[in-house]
Amino acid sequence: SSSVIRAVMERVLRLSHAELLKFVFGTCALQALDLVDQRSVTCLSSPSGRKAFQVTGGSGRLYTCFLSCHYCPCPAFTYTVLRRNQGLLCKHILAVYLCQAMAVTQQESVSDQQMSAVLSGTESP
Ligand SMILES: [Zn+2]
Numbered sequence: 304s305s306s307v308i309r310a311v312m313e314r315v316l317r318l319s320h321a322e323l324l325k326f327v328f329g330t331c332a333l334q335a336l337d338l339v340d341q342r343s344v345t346c347l348s349s350p351s352g353r354k355a356f357q358v359t360g361g362s363g364r365l366y367t368c369f370l371s372c373h374y375c376p377c378p379a380f381t382y383t384v385l386r387r388n389q390g391l392l393c394k395h396i397l398a399v400y401l402c403q404a405m406a407v408t409q410q411e412s413v414s415d416q417q418m419s420a421v422l423s424g425t426e427s428p
Contacts, residue, residue: 308373308392312400331379331394334361338398345409349418356408357421358395366395367421370403376424 338344343359356368360377368375373396380393392400402408413421 308400312404331392331397334394335397335401337361338394339401339405339407342402342407342409344399344402344407345411346403347411347413347418347421349413349415351415351418353415353418353422355418355421356399358398360395367424368395368399370396370399 338358338360341359345357347355347357354371356370358366358368358375360366366375366377374380375393375395377393377395380396399408
């Protein structure tokens with residue numbers, strides 16, 4: 304569950320060794336750290352209190368991730384997490400956790416209408 308992952312992340316971040324991250328989460332950890340470095344994570348929040356995270360991937364594609372339901376639309380998440388159940392996280396979700404923990408997430412306010420569009424996947428704000 305995400306609370307378990309959060310607890311693990313907090314312990315790992317307290318130790319703050321990139322090598323330990325790599326050991327715990329595999330190669331996606333280093334890619335996630337790159338995304339953190341590039342400030343690729345934006346937290347969208349709407350007046351009604353809904354939140355979604357948008358992560359700009361290495362290819363420039365925008366992925367909308369939801370920590371609440373632990374979901375990312377990227378292929379890596381679909382294959383490793385959903386199908387083979389071999390990975391805990393994809394680099395995008397890990398980057399969101401890292402940005403949140405390090406308080407470097409970009410903040411963006413959107414209207415409820417824009418949030419609905421983001422949540423239904425029809426449009427980027
Ligand atoms: Zn992903």
